[in-house]
Amino acid sequence: MNIQPHDSASRDEAQGIAVGSSFYTAMRILPRAQRDAMFQIYSFCRQVDDIADSDGPRDVRLEALQRWREDIDALYAGHPPARVRDYAGPIAQFGMRREDFLAVIDGMEMDVPADIRAPDAATLDLYCDRVASAVGRLSVKVFGLPDDDGILLAHHLGRALQLTNILRDIDEDAGIGRLYLPREGLFHAGITSSDPNVVIEEPALPKVCAPLVAQARMHFQKSDEIMARNKRRNVRAPRIMSKYYRAILELLVARGFALPRDPVRLGKVSKMAILLQYAII
Incomplete structure (x- = not known):
């Protein structure tokens, strides 16, 4: 699920952003470019967290997280897969580091083998x-x-x-x-x-x-x-x-x-x- 920011609160809620949550409230006050970038970060974190917290087989979850690593690597190499293509603009604008995206995946993975x-x-x-x-x-x-x-x-x-x-x-x-x-x-x-x-x-x-x-x-x-x-x-x-x-x-x-x-x-x-x-x- 790729979560995009919208002006409609109901649309945000339908896409999984907890309207009224501390994250939602704090980010909605930002200027548009910053808000869009923060919701892209949220989208990424939510997707890898959902993998780690799912009840699927552990080896399947590990493989899914590894695919995310490969997609982030491809994004920073200049040929992003479709699901991370929208991240390219905010990354270029704000200088977000590849290492930090990968660290988040590593953290989610700590819950997976056991x-x-x-x-x-x-x-x-x-x-x-x-x-x-x-x-x-x-x-x-x-x-x-x-x-x-x-x-x-x-x-x-x-x-x-x-x-x-x-x-x-x-x-x-x-x-x-x-x-x-x-x-x-x-x-x-x-x-x-x-x-x-x-x-x-x-x-x-x-x-x-x-x-x-x-x-x-x-x-x-x-x-x-x-x-x-x-x-x-x-x-x-x-x-x-x-x-x-x-x-x-x-x-x-x-x-x-x-x-x-x-x-x-x-x-x-x-x-x-x-x-x-x-x-x-």
Whole structure:
């Protein structure tokens, strides 16, 4: 599925873009060329993520991801296959790097040979870099940040968002056999199992989550420092994403990580307040 940006919200929703989501809202405020480029990045990420998360045979999924690598290579070699042909314009305009597209594929692939279960801290950080910060490195090119600060922002904000996702989706991930909480944290809390369905029932689970909350807050803080020293127009979209996810993180902390864990969502009023502050005013 190739997702293209349109002026009609209903058309966006029909194509799989979550209208009202933090991504949709943050990107819709961008000028047309930047918005189109960001939805191309979204299209790519969604397609490779759908492969990784499908219930098809693992060897078939690995082959499908490899075909994506070959298509990206062909795109950058100047003879793009049909499904990536529309990426050529934004890549040329904004200077997005081939290595970052390939890193995203590598990150998605980490879930395919076997479901991730209690990775060590280094592997978890590599996963965050590939599935989140690499997307950030593509995005900051579109936003127009200078290279040094752009790379730093992608590093910190990507990790902040992904750690928040991991903390938010513990139960959902366990339902598909995955556990992204780090092995060292489990051991420190006295949890010896890596079975997701066992871990989510552990009374010591909050002890595992606390260091991840601290890491995410640190990365959000670093992101704020970087955005504060850059032009407001260049960081409007990442600021909205950051504020949305930081609010979700704090809602998770307020709820706690012990059972029962009700789903956490950011309300419409809170979303509108962030949008007014960073996109309109």
